[in-house]
Structure formats: C-alpha cells, structure tokens
Amino acid sequence: MVGFQKLLTLSLVPAVIFALLSFISIILTTHYWILTDYFVGRWLKRKSQFPEKNKFAWDDVIVDYTESSTNVTIASGCLCLAAAVNCIIAYCKLKPNAMDLDYHSPLRRFWVGSAIGMTVVGLCSALAALITHFTDKGDDDYGCTTTTGKTSDGGVPFTNMMCSREFATCRFMGPVYDKAGSIPNVNRWAVTIACNEAIAVKWLQVVLILNAALVIAMFAAQAGVRRKTRSPASKGL
Numbered sequence: 001m002v003g004f005q006k007l008l009t010l011s012l013v014p015a016v017i018f019a020l021l022s023f024i025s026i027i028l029t030t031h032y033w034i035l036t037d038y039f040v041g042r043w044l045k046r047k048s049q050f051p052e053k054n055k056f057a058w059d060d061v062i063v064d065y066t067e068s069s070t071n072v073t074i075a076s077g078c079l080c081l082a083a084a085v086n087c088i089i090a091y092c093k094l095k096p097n098a099m100d101l102d103y104h105s106p107l108r109r110f111w112v113g114s115a116i117g118m119t120v121v122g123l124c125s126a127l128a129a130l131i132t133h134f135t136d137k138g139d140d141d142y143g144c145t146t147t148t149g150k151t152s153d154g155g156v157p158f159t160n161m162m163c164s165r166e167f168a169t170c171r172f173m174g175p176v177y178d179k180a181g182s183i184p185n186v187n188r189w190a191v192t193i194a195c196n197e198a199i200a201v202k203w204l205q206v207v208l209i210l211n212a213a214l215v216i217a218m219f220a221a222q223a224g225v226r227r228k229t230r231s232p233a234s235k236g237l
C-alpha cells in the first residue's frame with residue numbers, strides 16, 4: 001500500500017499546477033478585457049444593409065460587451081487560486097509526523113476539509129465559467145443581440161450590438177475585418193489576440209476542473225490512508 005506521506009507529497013504537484021493555471025487564467029482574462037476595452041474600437045463602420053443604403057453607404061456599428069462571461073471567469077480564477085494556495089498551506093501543515101497524534105486530529109480534519117472544500121468551490125466556479133462562455137450570447141448570426149435605430153438629427157441608421165468579448169472579436173470583428181480588408185477604428189492585432197485569449201481561457205476552465213478533481217482525490221486518498229496506517233504509538237495520546 002502507498003504510504004500517506006507519499007500521497008501527500010504527490011498531492012503537492014497538482015496543487016502547484018492548480019495555482020499556476022489559475023493565475024494564468026486571471027492574467028489572460030484581464031489582458032483581453034483591457035484589449036477589448038481600450039484597443040479594440042467599439043465604434044466601427046461596415047457596408048450598410050439598411051434599405052437606405054443608397055443614401056447612407058456605411059452602417060455605424062456600436063459594439064457593447066456583456067459582462068457575465070468575463071466576470072465569472074475572473075471569479076473562477078480567483079477562487080481556484082485561493083483554493084490552490086490553501087492546498088499548499090494544508091500540505092505544509094499536514095506533513096509533520098506530529099500530526100499523527102490523536103491530539104491533532106481536529107487540525108488534520110480541518111486542513112483536509114478546507115483543502116477539499118475550497119477546491120470543490122473552485123471546481124464549481126470553473127464549471128460555471130465554462131457554461132457561461134457558451135450561454136452568454138445573443139440570437140443573431142454572430143452570437144450577439146442586435147438592435148437598430150436612427151439618429152434624431154439626421155435620421156441616419158445605425159446598429160447596436162451586445163456581444164460577449166469572445167463572440168465580438170472572434171465571430172464579428174475578425175471575420176468582418178477580413179472580408180472588408182480593414183475596418184475604421186479597429187486594430188486587427190488586438191482583435192486577434194483578444195479572440196485567441198478568450199478561447200484559451202474558455203478551454204482552460206476544463207483543465208482547471210480536471211486538475212481540481214485530481215487535487216480532491218489526492219487529499220481524500222492521503223487522509224484515508226493516514227487514518228488507517230498511523231503509528232500505534234501515536235494513538236491514544
């Protein structure tokens with residue numbers, strides 16, 4: 001049978017990876033958030049599809065971003081990072097042989113329980129972020145919610161689009177830019193980077209979920225083995 005010390009030591013590996021992946025998720029999400037807010041223009045022009053296109057050849061499109069998928073992903077990264085740090089602390093607290101003493105059984109339960117409990121919270125938050133990336137969309141061809149209107153002074157038609165940052169950059173701005181050759185007020189490099197980072201973060205949630213499940217299994221396994229194989233001299237003290 002594998003000793004609990006070996007299982008506990010092995011549990012440190014996925015815990016550290018969990019922390020690194022969570023930090024990467026936060027950094028990437030923050031970066032594409034900044035790109036879409038400050039470097040990807042929210043106002044752009046495209047060839048008009050309005051009935052008045054003979055009079056107004058260009059359609060002014062205003063892109064606004066929905067916040068749910070981005071906010072949930074940031075929350076997921078923070079919760080997963082907190083869980084990972086707690087697991088590393090739990091490892092350090094559980095490692096000494098003195099923790100085998102019955103006197104320390106409440107501490108053992110606390111650190112194992114906190115490690116597993118916080119990791120479960122992180123797993124659920126990553127799952128919620130993954131689901132939100134797929135559900136945070138509108139009903140048009142781009143995955144956005146589109147409304148149209150006309151200016152009050154000249155009756156010029158315009159379009160307003162509400163999109164997640166992923167759908168705005170990957171499904172709308174990128175393809176429209178490539179088709180048109182260029183779009184005024186839009187930096188193609190920023191669109192490309194933001195799109196790639198949004199997709200990477202979305203699938204990173206799957207890795208976080210699997211990693212969290214491994215951390216939970218490792219801490220639960222070492223606790224079970226430790227309970228059965230503690231030194232007889234440490235019991236009853």
